[in-house]
Amino acid sequence: MAAKSTTKPGRLGFMLTVPSLLLVLALVILPLGYAVVISMTDFPLVGSYHYVGLANYRTIFHDSQFLHAILLTVVYTAIVTGPIFVVGYGLAMLTRSNRRGSTLLRTMFFLPYIVGLTFESFILYVELQPDSGGVNFLLRILGLTDGSTAWLVHTVPGMVAICVLVVWFSSGLTMVLLLGGMQGVPRELYESAALDGAGRWRTELRITLPLLRQPIALSLILSVIGSFLAFNQFEILTQGGPGTSTTPVVLWIYQVAFTQGLIGKATAGALLLVVAVAAISAGQFILLRDPEANAR
Amino acid sequence: MTVATRPPGPDTLRQRAAAGVSPAGRGPRRGRGIAYATSGVLLSLVFVLPLVWALIQSFEPGTDIAATPSAKDFTRLTFGNYTGLLGSGNDIEHYMLNSFAVALGTALLTAVVATLAGYGFGRFRFRGKGIVFGVILVTVMIPFQAILTPLFIELNDVHLTNSLYGLVLFYVTFNLPFSVFIMRNTFLQIPSEIEEAAFVDGASHWTMLIRVLRPLILPGIATTVLYAFLSSWTEFLGALTFLTSQSKYTLPVELYNLEVGTYGGVNLGYLIAGTVIAMVPCIVLYVSLQRYYVQGLMAGSVKS
Structure with missing residues (x-):
């Protein structure tokens, strides 16, 4: 591999990284420390504040809305992670062979990811309207319903819509991440497997999958963390309603901080979220890491 | 067609595979x-x-x-x-301009900062390099959603809330881990012979970066720019939180207000048309530059 020249002044190297370092220190590390302090006060949006120790943490553990938000987030993550991976994997299998049209297919499948959850949520908002929306129109034409489902004002239909949206959006990203790994699999392995008479599924399971450990790990981590931090689609489609039945953790934080003005309490919940996300990343990383990575 | 008396050897298999025939x-x-x-x-x-x-x-x-x-x-x-959205009353072009200014600013600033950092990490040795790199990478573990509240207070104190500049700084910071990672990899892949030759010719570090290395790092920069532009164009929560007066809204926030009827009745036609307007730059950029975006992601997933 390319050797690093030792004649370069280290100081210049450090200076080159200073802008990035400053930004991160100012807008990530500092707020994090500040968050710990704030979470132990009764900081309001406006006005003076007092130190309250761990009172906020005690409060939120008894706050049914917070607990419900956690439950919703976990259930939501559990529901969508599998389909996102499976669909993404299927798309990757379909488009990895560089046949005629596979580049076009990849473009189409990745398009929802590019457009983004935000704008797609607005579209879906219009299409899920009872009686007039495109989704209901389609269902009525297909004879499945009478077209009057009010998707966005009931908990379960709302969650169904959001889950479908997210799978549609995310599977393209999974596809791309897996494609990178798949195209690195040497042809000879497939050939010798075919020689040995292995069927397609077995080949996939025994040969491809193990070699995809890293891309799989990455796509799962991104998918799970993304689901934990979900906000846009929930706020845009259901505003967390009815009531707070479709309010995930980040939306809870936002509402408590900026609608109820209880910044201290919101920040306490937010810090718990940081811990949870860090734990999940670390756990997944350890579980899925390639045992031979260090040998390379 | 040959009569097969034994299984086809590897060469035959390769020929068949190349011809598009399955091994079977x-x-x-x-x-x-x-x-x-x-x-x-x-x-x-x-x-x-x-x-x-x-x-x-x-x-x-x-x-x-x-x-x-x-x-x-x-x-x-x-x-x-569309005619209803443009012009007096709805002014969608104003919000498009806001979004565009923020996205462009984010893309350019991210590219500059990440390229410098990537050069530093990829091509220099200095004490504490691992620590600095680690600090920047740790941002990945700290989602901005979770530090939204202190971030709001902090930016408010320096008058950077309700400011497109503040939003740009925010977006750049959270784009850094990915972008620095990409640029560092880009620099790591450059063979040192090129630099050694340039040094022999008397090039300074800046000449090196700007003239000699530029064509080699352009794909990495393209990936970074594209990614930063698209992610800030579609970002919602940050813009919703930090921008508090309508004149500063970016497209997602304005569309959101159109949806919830902040300005009076809800016109679904405006909402859909506004969303289409907002989606067009994404799609155009992606289709024309997708090579960089997709390759950046694919390469990143394997090297992670």
């Missing part, structure tokens, strides 16, 4: 071709249909969209939603 023979190949084409077409329809539908519907008057239809007849197609 010719029969299954045709069937698989049809399966490929059908599933390809069906799936692409499923993936792209909602967006196409939105485009078509954006030409329907808002009243038609909201009307309980006996049929979606698309007979009264008009540009009405």
